[in-house]
Amino acid sequence: MHRGKGMKFVGDSRIRSYEKNRIPKDYSEYPGKTEAFWPNFLLKEWIIGAIFLVGFLILTVAHPSPLERQADPTDTGYIPLPDWYFLQMYQLLKYEFASGPYNVIGAIIMPGLAIGALLLVPFMDTSKERRPFKRPLPTAFMLLTLFAMIYLTWESVVNHDWDAAKAQGEIVEEAEFDTSDPGYEIYMGQSCVTCHGENFEGTPAGVPLTGTGHTAEEIADIAVNGVVKDGQQTMPADAFSGSEEELQQLAEFLSTVTQQ
Template sequence: MHRGKGMKFVGDSRVKADGRKPNIPKDYSEYPGKTEAFWPNFLLREWMVGAVFLMGFLCLTVAHPAPLEAIADPLEAYIPLPDWYFLFLYQLLKYEFASGDFNVLGTVVIPGVAFGALLLAPWLDTSKERRPHRRPIATSIMLLGVASVVYLTWESVDQHDWEAAAQQGKLVEGAEIDEEAEGFEIYSSQDSCIQCHGDQMTGGAGAPNLLETEKTPEEVIEIIQNGQGAMPADQFTGSEEELQILAEFIANHGQDPE
């Protein structure tokens, strides 16, 4: 009898005629030295590595704590600066065609078109070539995007006032004030004084530090009554005696003159 097409030889009735077997992956023990159990071997090793990095990170935070700034002052001008990967968008909003009345153009339209073009690049150029000069559309879009981001980032860094930014929010050690003095009680009762010069008399945006003044009591009284610069006149609501005590207290740098 010749072996013909379609003939099947089954030596065991328990084996199916089609010969198909379930695709069961081999146990990891059949590959010694090449694999390991997920639990507990793999997870234990990952947890140990994670614990080492966590302890190292905690040590760095203790040794080099995050720099703190002074309490936010709404009267003080603040120079904002986003993280480095958003500097090109920050610079874009400085131009007239992308800010002001055209703010939506600079925040939504232009970035949307730019990133949309990068996303559509594979469909705009379906060539199978891998060499850049053989794919002019995709290459041009990519080079234009990279050049724009680099240029705008550079302009943002170059135009930023780094010296002024380093000084803003800088912590200043509080000066010693005699809070038991009568002059401080009078100062604390004047809302117009506290709003500009602060409750510690250290000043703010447009308001000088009263603890560093070199003026005499008479000059302080003259300024309080008649104003100076941005300070309006006739803001003091106390008596002339209280005004004299306050002027002497300010002229003595926050200390009781007696």
């Protein structure tokens, strides 16, 4: 040290520099960043993701996906039903202005306009304001979209015949029968096959005939007098138009199917 020249320090490379403990930095001075991303924040995200995944797996085991019978392209009476998130589109196509000759409007034009408007909202509203009442255009558009989706989904659920949908897609055991039996030929020649199917699996218009337990006498009576359930004629009377001998042959044949 020299007088009037100030103080000088000399470093020694043999002395190790002081190392701070490897702990997360203190972000308390920065609002919204009060903890380190790694490992604090990321660990919390992993824990929440693991809880959600385990809960989802438990739900899938406890409530398996409802499966229907094997698809039959020859079954023209089958009415398909989309998943819940497409029910609003399913309901839209039931209205006259969006179905039949105007199907293109309901299937392409109206959804296209809605998606196009959604894509254009960021360009039409460039305000940095976050309060909804200060952004009338996007707020009104989103409320209208939300209302339309809820209303159409609700209408689809309320107006759908869920009992018939369950019956038409129900998995039934295939019946074993002899196609060379005269009773089967009579069955195919009558209107029975239209409602009950070629393999007795049933359709939306008729119940399955397998495993009903009816005797030949009961089947013959049903074919002539029909079925009345809860005050409604679920099967019309005089559905069979053949002779007494053919009716007996049909009843005896179907009794072998109903007992399976």
